Amino acid sequence: MWPQLYEWFALFIKWFHVICGVAWIGASFYFAWLDNSLETPPKWKQDKGIKGDLWSVHGGGFYEIAKYKVGPEQMPEKLHWFKWEAYTTWITGSTLMIWMYYFNAQAYLIDPRVMDLSSFQAVAMGIGGVLLGVVVYEILMRSPLSKSSLAFVSAIIVFGTLFFYGFTHIFSGRGAFIHMGALIGSIMANNVFHKIIPGQHKMVKQVAAGEPVDPAPGLEGKRRSIHNNYFTLPVIFLMISNHYPMIYQHSVSWLVGMLIMLISAYIRHYFNLKHSGQQKPDVLVYGATAMFLLAIVISWQATEKMPTAITVEKAPVETDARQLSMDHPKELALHIINKRCSTCHSANPTDDIFKAAPSGVQFDTWQDIERWKSHIITRAVDNGDMPFMNKTEMTDQERQELKQALSQIQ
Numbered sequence: 001m002w003p004q005l006y007e008w009f010a011l012f013i014k015w016f017h018v019i020c021g022v023a024w025i026g027a028s029f030y031f032a033w034l035d036n037s038l039e040t041p042p043k044w045k046q047d048k049g050i051k052g053d054l055w056s057v058h059g060g061g062f063y064e065i066a067k068y069k070v071g072p073e074q075m076p077e078k079l080h081w082f083k084w085e086a087y088t089t090w091i092t093g094s095t096l097m098i099w100m101y102y103f104n105a106q107a108y109l110i111d112p113r114v115m116d117l118s119s120f121q122a123v124a125m126g127i128g129g130v131l132l133g134v135v136v137y138e139i140l141m142r143s144p145l146s147k148s149s150l151a152f153v154s155a156i157i158v159f160g161t162l163f164f165y166g167f168t169h170i171f172s173g174r175g176a177f178i179h180m181g182a183l184i185g186s187i188m189a190n191n192v193f194h195k196i197i198p199g200q201h202k203m204v205k206q207v208a209a210g211e212p213v214d215p216a217p218g219l220e221g222k223r224r225s226i227h228n229n230y231f232t233l234p235v236i237f238l239m240i241s242n243h244y245p246m247i248y249q250h251s252v253s254w255l256v257g258m259l260i261m262l263i264s265a266y267i268r269h270y271f272n273l274k275h276s277g278q279q280k281p282d283v284l285v286y287g288a289t290a291m292f293l294l295a296i297v298i299s300w301q302a303t304e305k306m307p308t309a310i311t312v313e314k315a316p317v318e319t320d321a322r323q324l325s326m327d328h329p330k331e332l333a334l335h336i337i338n339k340r341c342s343t344c345h346s347a348n349p350t351d352d353i354f355k356a357a358p359s360g361v362q363f364d365t366w367q368d369i370e371r372w373k374s375h376i377i378t379r380a381v382d383n384g385d386m387p388f389m390n391k392t393e394m395t396d397q398e399r400q401e402l403k404q405a406l407s408q409i410q
Contacts, residue, residue: 007378013099017092021239024085025232031082032229035222036275038067049073070215071207079204083197090189093239097182101175102126107371111172125170126179133163133183134190141224157262164254173248173360174241177257181238184231191224233268234261245356246298256298263290329405330366336402337363340387340394341380351391358388373406 038052045053051069055062101109105119109126117125136159145151163183167176199217206213237260241248250256267287273280344354345363363369369376379386380394381403387394 010096010099013092013096017089017096020085020089020092021236024089025236027082027085028225028229028232031225032272033275034065035067036272036277041066070213070218071203075204075208081197081200083192086189086192090185093182093185097178101178107375109171109175110371111175112367114168114172115170117170122171122175126175126182129163129167129170129179130183130186133159134186136163137187138190138194157258160261161254161258164258168254173245173253176253177238177241177248180257181235181241184235184238188228188231188235191228195224196221229272230265230268233264237261237264242359245358245360249356249360250298256294259294260291263287263294266290329408333369333402333405333409334366336394336398336405337369337376340392340398341376343392344388354388369406370409373409377403377406 034054037054039054040046041050041053045066049068049070049072050066053064053066055064057063102119102123105122109122110117110119137156140146140152140155140159145155160180164176164180167179170176171179195217199221202217203213238257241257247253247256247260264287267284270280270283270287273283342363343349344351345357345361347357347362347364349355349357361372361375363372376386381399384399
């Protein structure tokens, strides 16, 4: 019962996280578009302190939107805030990472071939890495480098690359990518919690008290909001990357991941330029071309490493399962897994579709099988959805024998 219930909890947390993320990223995109689309208002609006305005139509109605240069003459009775979208996205994302990766560190987070860690060590290094990354970002934001766009972007790229490289040399491929996503998501949430919302509170208090409004907090909030806007596409990529092992299992996955993040941020730049009235389709063309070429290179490398037909034909014939019994559960489990599962779940799959182990799950060694034992039972026996489409024709008897064999092994 517990494996099934565990998956249900994971589903609900992930579902909630996606809903919150849609709301946060939607708000980020909308306000970036809004700021970039504002036009110079008529004189009477400028006299009231309005910096820019625009008209829009949606859902059968017209909307007139105005942005004040600093603040309105009088605080409105009802003011809408946009903060819980960010907070709930970070809270649910953190909960999901704890539920999936920290409670199952030996399966999803730790790869002994990368670094042999205890669950406590892996979790501590994961949390420490994310916190350290947020601190480094804050240091860069307050350093002289932040005064130059080129210098700051270069520093962010170097800092991101070093952390990504470090994560991939500590955790499993999936664990590394999810922690890079957690790092960027934490930076974004910290921008909202630490600077954007406090700055807004300060401005609201000053307007309510009839005091002159200090524009500095608003400008700092705007700067960090722009950063969050450029982080959105990279963080979405990292959140869905666990479905694509050809990326996170690549020999230089940190480099592939960084390139995709940079290209996606560059593509986001096209839309920000477009909303501000600057038509530069070459940015979109260059970005799409770079992404396509990267996919071609990675796919070509994978094809070069595919086993040949001769290699498959010369593979040794396996022992008949009837020669094994429950007196030798380890040998029986190995036999069934090698016969029915390893065509996909290995470092060098022989399957005609999957050229990288799905979800990064490999059964090349007994140590690998022990890591994934409970998941093998859940997916191959309890749920029965593995092997995929039952391509290797695993029988019901083999499923039960596999569950019995793995259950006997402590």
